[in-house]
Amino acid sequence: MDEMLMHKPEEECGIFGVFNHPEASNLTYLGLYALQHRGQESCGIVSSDGAALHAHKSMGLVADVFGNQEIFKSLPGRSAIGHVRYSTTGSSVIKNVQPINVDYSRGSIAVAHNGNLVNAQIIKDELEAYGSIFQTTMDTEIIVHLLATSKANSLLDRLTDALNRIQGAYCLLFLTETRMIAARDPNGFRPLCLGRLGSSYVVASESCALDLIDAEFIREIEPGEVVHIDKNGLTSYFPLKKVQPTPCIFEFVYFARPDSHIFGKNVYQVRKEQGRQLAREHKVDADIVIPIPDSGVPAALGYAEESGIPFELGLIRNHYVGRTFIEPQQAIRHFGVKIKLNPVREVLKGKRVVVIDDSIVRGTTSRKIVKMIRNAGAAEVHVRISSPPTSYPCYYGIDTPNRKELISSSHSIDEIRRYITADSLGYLSEEGLMASVGADKASFCHACFTGGYPVKFPRLAQDEEPQMALFEKETENK
Amino acid sequence: MDEMLMHKPEEECGIFGVFNHPEASNLTYLGLYALQHRGQESCGIVSSDGAALHAHKSMGLVADVFGNQEIFKSLPGRSAIGHVRYSTTGSSVIKNVQPINVDYSRGSIAVAHNGNLVNAQIIKDELEAYGSIFQTTMDTEIIVHLLATSKANSLLDRLTDALNRIQGAYCLLFLTETRMIAARDPNGFRPLCLGRLGSSYVVASESCALDLIDAEFIREIEPGEVVHIDKNGLTSYFPLKKVQPTPCIFEFVYFARPDSHIFGKNVYQVRKEQGRQLAREHKVDADIVIPIPDSGVPAALGYAEESGIPFELGLIRNHYVGRTFIEPQQAIRHFGVKIKLNPVREVLKGKRVVVIDDSIVRGTTSRKIVKMIRNAGAAEVHVRISSPPTSYPCYYGIDTPNRKELISSSHSIDEIRRYITADSLGYLSEEGLMASVGADKASFCHACFTGGYPVKFPRLAQDEEPQMALFEKETENK
Amino acid sequence: MDEMLMHKPEEECGIFGVFNHPEASNLTYLGLYALQHRGQESCGIVSSDGAALHAHKSMGLVADVFGNQEIFKSLPGRSAIGHVRYSTTGSSVIKNVQPINVDYSRGSIAVAHNGNLVNAQIIKDELEAYGSIFQTTMDTEIIVHLLATSKANSLLDRLTDALNRIQGAYCLLFLTETRMIAARDPNGFRPLCLGRLGSSYVVASESCALDLIDAEFIREIEPGEVVHIDKNGLTSYFPLKKVQPTPCIFEFVYFARPDSHIFGKNVYQVRKEQGRQLAREHKVDADIVIPIPDSGVPAALGYAEESGIPFELGLIRNHYVGRTFIEPQQAIRHFGVKIKLNPVREVLKGKRVVVIDDSIVRGTTSRKIVKMIRNAGAAEVHVRISSPPTSYPCYYGIDTPNRKELISSSHSIDEIRRYITADSLGYLSEEGLMASVGADKASFCHACFTGGYPVKFPRLAQDEEPQMALFEKETENK
């Protein structure tokens, strides 16, 4: 069991909080709604009325879980934090819905977490050895245990103790009866920003959530920063050892919303610049540039602009896709892809087509898309990817498959090209990617491309895929 | 009561049917899913096992209503028809869900209807006078009554009788124990196409539904055509007096999916051409062209292409919008719009912006959008509309408000410009719109722009808004 | 097809209405709740606000379907009628939920029906021949068609026309915008009573529904009577030919609630008297008398009283039984019965037990119960039935199986005794049953015992089980 000291990030998430507003829970609901793209599986809100915490959490989309005015009556108070969560099927159970809220020696506390700890299993083993029990399979529960078992007196000292123990990626939002605390890990893997709405403070994973509620963007919360908010106002702390910040470059490539401002830049503009770089690096004689909608649109616009090849919508996305789909028994070509995308035959017919996507994971979807475009009459299909090959899994909070399933980890670019049946395939270079954000490689986490993990795992057997399922000793069904 | 001989079209709808396929209901479900954009309120499928009809209908989206494998066991048989429906709030009740299925003297029959009859009330009054009872408030029910009360012997003759009585817009799909019949009104207001899947026939409102199930597009069903399909194959009839077809130009402007092929053309390409025409007609010095996503994208691409002004995504759409939204009590600027759209500040800041939308209805949403763009820092906001001013309500199946609520019916273009606070406002001319489809004005229904209704209403008091609510004597709640 | 001029009663129902009360829908809800024993499958309420009808109907129990204050806002007005319904599995679909509410030439009308027509198919065929369409499989729909097709001018005349056409069992409650009408068939098969609550009139299937809302019992509505209530008050009519009334004796045996007063008598007291008669007719040396709870309790008390043998609860009923039950694969003895009943071993052990039940239908349940009692240690098990053998199906509104499934129709009492493994078996005689209600045989319908159907069927092939499924040409699933 020794080599399994790490576990797979199970979560892509969004967090949001508001302090000192008469409609705290309602605003948190709106904030979560704007962050829905960061997690569609479950969501929850915990509010504080000054004396006690109140919670409502459930599996489902924000608009469904909170689609009833009555719910807000059960979430009274002037402060609230919320969470949206995506996770892989195995652990998508009601008990893992956040925020976690507990009683401990100092009262009640709730926490919402975006990110993934790399030393969760070690700490969990230790905590269990001292008698702690775990009711969820989320590493977030570990943080609350550390808070509770710290011998320090003040909440901030206890929090410092806890943060000094955990390693990995985290943006955390805590809510007690009387305060809200935000913390971002020293590497600053995930985005987190601070806003103001009248006399209220707001914290959100992305700035698009501030926009929706008319809150003013103040600044990003810095890597390693702890922001403490109570009736006396806001105080900032840096209780952890400084390290070179390494925000996640993939937030720019795929995850964040294009209208958000994160890591000092607007996502849409970065993506467009990736497209331009890609055009510079991988020119091709072609008639049209088309994106895989919606994520590939900005890069495709950049590619078109730089290359001078006209931008077209060659694939139309169906926006009514539900979570489950009843498949017919009779085979339908490219079924999985067709449910989401349909080619515009008249646009593609006879054309040499450049298709822009943000990444290739297993390659199976790209293969279906290329074939679909060709079936629609395209003369040539040239695939361009606005990021380098994804060869290493992420352990800091993005849901990627095991190494074995990542096609780039075991295949050359030309092998991938042949597999996806493209006429040509070009990935944006690491340098090009960094140029698109105007930074050098050291300033971002690029582990998924290079395997250079900025936060080391407690112990990892060489050449071995870290085991994933350890943390989950049991699965609950709900 | 005499002047109220017309009622408001309550329905935007999509219809789909498949004859002689072992997975008829499952394919119909997929077809409806591809037509979801034509109606999100309710849906239903009726199947035939050769001896009896089976139905499943409910309020809700296709993926939710049919999100369970078990349901398909209750829809056995090799033929099925389905329906998606949108309607205004008042009549959105379970009893109005289609297809309607009834027993009558010749057995069972089900019908799905896209469109709107203009003489429904007159016929209804007559039928009631002879003793008919009405259990829904849909004009579709009238058609079934006409079928049932016809003295003719064969089903086709009875259908001819019925079609000769009704006036207005209709694409109809009938299913009996052993046949499927499709009918399109002589004006051909709504699109309807025919496809083949192996030895099965498929009928759908738009070709995108054929694409999803890998069915081959054969041809459009013609205005005034009745297509009869049974075990002996397909037969075509033209039982009605020929008139100049007037398909709905608005299907091209807004309603149909861009990947569909309707009225002989691809929708995406027509919309792009509308954008180009618009650029020719309403040039402006500007820095960027942005669409109102998603419907404005093709026209904006055309405008950008023609004008040479760069295309950008200046507004990002949130695709997780639910049907209801719990609003906070505190005012949020442009709230109704913000829930769907968020500006990309970095794209808009300091720019002279051309915004492309497909139409302006009441003007309130456009006003919010213009202000939102300006708040995001735009130096100038020039609104361009890819259709002429919508001054007259549609009575043929598109959900438009009363004349009074249509801002163009009572305000000049400059007044509208001032109301929506744009720096300039340009509508595509009728000629430009017609040029974009390569046809003359007589070839399309343009009543919403000109008031020239191609099918007259039985009687309509001058200068009077026809009364709307007559048909609905009562409202059921479910 | 000629011989199938009758169809199986699919319904056991309860109806309730209130006229001119500010809380009409809420009182109707309470009334239905008190009548829940008459139908647990679906329920509905239609209210009138003086200008229009409003409806809410659904599958499910009254407390669930109306378990939300909001629903009553959608049922405004001072008058309302409601319905609870049970039916066999096949036709338990949403479209068959009552009250039916329709538009016709004179406005809107809703109807709730308890009972079953014997000439429904004939009339349906006729109506269809003249062009009527049927959207449900309930014979109630026929009544509305007859109302609508009558040439008479006043509603009461139209109703008279309709009632003169239908034969069989019916208690009907009609609601229009401005009036409520109750009608009971000339034979008076089903109970119906009239009450007063302040200045409001109330109509209910059983008096227990009046009790719950504090309404005063005025009188039963008489066989053949039509009661018309509007703002001018109550008027009574007898528009049909008088016949000898034959109320259903089975209401006394099993169906009605013991606290109700129907057909001039209290149900509990009649049942107790049945038990006494049974004791007189079928004495046996025994130690204890036990009922099948809950329906057998009054008769068991009567039997115990008359025989002097002590009454005990030897079987305990589980009142939390849901509609469905997930059975284990491993056989559990008497499983179907055990879910509802558990023997009290200490009461039964070594005892000679008299078990009182109200009827034996197929015999399978009785057999399980006898074996269960014997397994619990009983020395002897003597079964006593408080009604005569049920050898003929009911066509007037009680849900009984086909003749073939009625064990008494093909087996002698001794054969039944052997089948159910009882030591002795005694049925109450017809004379005894009549004595228990103090009437002669002519005064009640006893068709289920004797086959003497008081209302003839239009045409019935000799010795043939009338076909059941005719009316239902198709089945809808919801």
Add this chain to the structure above:
Amino acid sequence: MDEMLMHKPEEECGIFGVFNHPEASNLTYLGLYALQHRGQESCGIVSSDGAALHAHKSMGLVADVFGNQEIFKSLPGRSAIGHVRYSTTGSSVIKNVQPINVDYSRGSIAVAHNGNLVNAQIIKDELEAYGSIFQTTMDTEIIVHLLATSKANSLLDRLTDALNRIQGAYCLLFLTETRMIAARDPNGFRPLCLGRLGSSYVVASESCALDLIDAEFIREIEPGEVVHIDKNGLTSYFPLKKVQPTPCIFEFVYFARPDSHIFGKNVYQVRKEQGRQLAREHKVDADIVIPIPDSGVPAALGYAEESGIPFELGLIRNHYVGRTFIEPQQAIRHFGVKIKLNPVREVLKGKRVVVIDDSIVRGTTSRKIVKMIRNAGAAEVHVRISSPPTSYPCYYGIDTPNRKELISSSHSIDEIRRYITADSLGYLSEEGLMASVGADKASFCHACFTGGYPVKFPRLAQDEEPQMALFEKETENK
């Protein structure tokens, strides 16, 4: 905070477990179904497949929560434990649903608990002081923490440590990956029995749950006994100091099902004997004896038998009562009671009535019932209670109100009689109650009658109602 060392029992519960059966979860579901009367608010099952635990829990009745075959696929394995729970409104939230299942240093463990600890708050404070966090407000969570924090090595030693810390009432069922353990507190407050089904062991709160699944009753689990079951079979331990057992006499009076065998006796027979004793102690000249159904029936039969006064059903119970009820605004006499009970006027009219109930809590319901009986025409109403006055709250697991709300704690019997408007009122004496179970006072807990609490509370201010709400620092809404 010192005086608040006790908290109110919030739970009436039932528990069930089966070890080593291929259909473990399905049998547990049936067992819970038979124990539904012990808790209707929520339920849950945890199963073990030998390697991991699986859980399904929810608010609602057993038949609803587990009404779907699919659920059992998510509860695999040959062992399972389950729980049904009732609690007062405040804490009826999803997070408090049992069994609790957690991970700790030795793997996974689940626990189901019937009863209430009196030193929960003290232990909780201690555990929190050492860093434990609490995610529910159930004292059951404390037990798991004690198990986890014990320094002992074997599970049984850890359990012994934990049991030596807790005081109060508990029947516990533990499930780990490979074993099932049952424990009953030394006083044996709540019933717990052991059964066998082939080679499987079964544990249940009451024997009626064994009956339903055809399991053989072996014996009751003794006060202070720990029963350990694994693949090697069953072992029994008595790790705690012996005390005089004091099972809860109220289980006999009201709580247990009459067909169960608990504390060495059949419940029905004990209740009947209570009725007989009551007749001896409180004779009255009367015409009929009626029970408050269903719980009062056995005692009423005993009273009738002993007194010679005929037993009748004068009140009929409505068995379709849902959890919520939409009340009309207009006052209805005795509404709260009428929803459940309706008088049989014809039985009561002019009669001198003895009404048998099991207890009087606040007196308000009894008052409504007496008035209802009198309104129905009774000449005299004599109330007889088959237990002594309930003057003290229970802290061992029966849901009783605070002392202040217990009418007997502050009013004489004659005052109560006047309040409930009865002609006479008689309670069974303590001696009579003990005689009915053939035991002396020391053999049962009679604290609710006498205040003689057999297990002392850690510290309780004199003459003070112990504070109730302490444990619940916050309330979650779901």
